[in-house]
Amino acid sequence: MTKTLVIGGYSDGDKADLSRTFDPLFLAGPEDLAGLDDAARADVTAVAYKGHKPFGAAQMDLLPNLGLIANYGVGYDAIDVDAADARQIKVTNTPDVLNDDVADIAVGMMLCQGREMMQASAWARSGNWAKNGEYRLNRKVTGSTVGILGLGRIGREIANRLAAFKMDIHYYARSEKDTPGWTYHSDPVKLAAAVDFLVVALVGGKDTEKFVSREVIAAMGPRGVLINISRGTTVDEAALLEALEAKKIAGAGLDVFLNEPDIDPRFYALENVVIQPHQGSGTVETRAAMAQLQRDNIAAFHAGEALLTAVN
C-alpha cells in the first residue's frame, strides 16, 4: 500500500533514503498524477514534493485522502496553501537548515560583482595578465551601504555576515524589528535610494510579485547593485534587464530568475551580472539536511505526531 508519493527530481541517494523509510511511489512531476489509477491515488496520504511546478487544487483533488504535502525547500510558493487549507491538507517546508548556504551565496555574489572576480579570473586564465598587465581596478565592497529587503531568517543571516564587512545596514520589513542599530525603512523605494547593494531576501509567492518594481530599481541609481537569492518573481525582471542594459544601475548578482532554468538569454550578454543557477542551498551538507527534515515531517505525519515545520 502506497502511503507516500514522491514527486520531483530527486537524486538517487535521496530516493534510496526515502525508500528505506516509506516504500514510496515515485513520479517525475505533478503532471504524472493523472496517469495513476484511482486505487493508487486513493492510497496516498502524504506527498514529498520537490520542484517549482504548481501544485494546486487540481493536483490535490486527484489525491482524495491526502493529508500532507511536505515540500523540499524553504520556499513553498509552488504549493497553493489556500487550496490545501480548504482541503484540510497540511503543508511543511524545510526552513533554517539552508539559511547559511543561501546567505553565503548572497555574500559571494556581492564580492564577485563588486570585485569583478569572474572577469579577473578570466583575465588571468586567458593570459591577458601576462600580455596586457594588471586587471582593471574595481570597487571596494567592505564599508558599503546595504539594504536587506525582507529581514526574515535568511535576510538576518546575510546582514550578520555583512556587519563583519563593516557595512552600514538598512532593511525593509513589514514592521520594524529588533536589530543591532540597523536602519529601518517602511518604503522599499526609499531603501533602494539609500543603499549601494540591495539584497532581496523576501518570501516568494503572489504577495511579493514584482515587489522590486520598476520604481525600486530606478531608485537604486548608477552605483546600485541588485542581489537576489529569493525568487525570480520578486523582481520586475523586464525593468531589471532594461536598467542593466542601459547601465542605469551598476550590476546584479542573481541566483534566481523567471522561467528557470530557461532564463532570459538577455542576461548572458551582461558582463555586470553574476549569474548563479539557483544553487543557494546547493551543498551536499545542506541538501542532506533538507531531505532529512522533509522525511522527518512525513514520518511524524504517518505516526500521528506533531509536524516539525508546518506552514499552515
Next chain:
Amino acid sequence: MTKTLVIGGYSDGDKADLSRTFDPLFLAGPEDLAGLDDAARADVTAVAYKGHKPFGAAQMDLLPNLGLIANYGVGYDAIDVDAADARQIKVTNTPDVLNDDVADIAVGMMLCQGREMMQASAWARSGNWAKNGEYRLNRKVTGSTVGILGLGRIGREIANRLAAFKMDIHYYARSEKDTPGWTYHSDPVKLAAAVDFLVVALVGGKDTEKFVSREVIAAMGPRGVLINISRGTTVDEAALLEALEAKKIAGAGLDVFLNEPDIDPRFYALENVVIQPHQGSGTVETRAAMAQLQRDNIAAFHAGEALLTAVN
C-alpha cells in the same frame, strides 16, 4: 631640480597626482636607473616605488643622495631593507589602507572555491542549466574550520569576517595573541592538519620563503583548501601544484604566484583553483588611498617631518 624619482607602472591619474606635488622624474623600472646621467641621479633624494622587481644595494648605490624609498603597497619584499639601513635610507610602505580589500578577496576566493561559483556561473551561461539540469552540489562554507597563517592586521581582518560565517578559527603566529577564543598553534603543520581552509596572510620576504612547505601542504589532507593573499614566495609552489594535480588537497584560491604575471601555466589546467591576478588591493578607492599615503610619506620626508608609516 629633481628631488623625487618615481619608478614603476603608475596610472596616468597617479602620475598627475605625483606631478602636482613633486615635479618628479618618471622611470618605468629600476633597470632604467643606469640610463640617467650622474647629475640627475645625484639630485634624487626620494624614490616613489611601485612594483615587484628587486630594489637593492646596486640600485641604491646609483642614487648617492637617496634618503627615502616610499613603497606603494604594504609588502616591501622587493626592497632590500638591510641594504637601505646600511646606507641610512628610510623605507615606508602603505599598510592598513588595503586590509579590507585584501580580506574581501580572501573571503571571496573561499566562497568561490567552496561553492564552485565560477563553474556554476559557466554552467548557467553556457545553457547547460537549461539543457542538462541543476549544477552539481558542492561544499558548505559556513561553519568550516579555518586556519590563518600569520595573524597580522590583514589576517585579523580575514578572521573577523570568517567569524561571521560561524567558522572555528585557528591561527599560527610567532607568539600567541589576544583573540576572542581562537585556537593558537605554534606549529604550522599541526595548524594545517586541524583545518579545512588554510589562509596564508604572512609577510613576504626571505624569512617566510616556502613557509607553506611540502609538509604543511601534505598535512592539509583531501578536504584542505589553500587560500593565499600574501606573496607567491610564501608557498612551495612546486609542492602545491603537485598536490592540486594529484587531488591530495581539495583546491586553492590564489591571488599571488611566483613569477607574476607569467605564472606557471599548470595552474590554468586546474578547475579546483580560483585564480585572481594579484588584485587584492585593486579597487579604485584603496589604490587612491595607497597613492595618497605614499605621497604623504614623501612630502613628510621633504619637509623634514616624521614619516607616517616607516618600515625601518
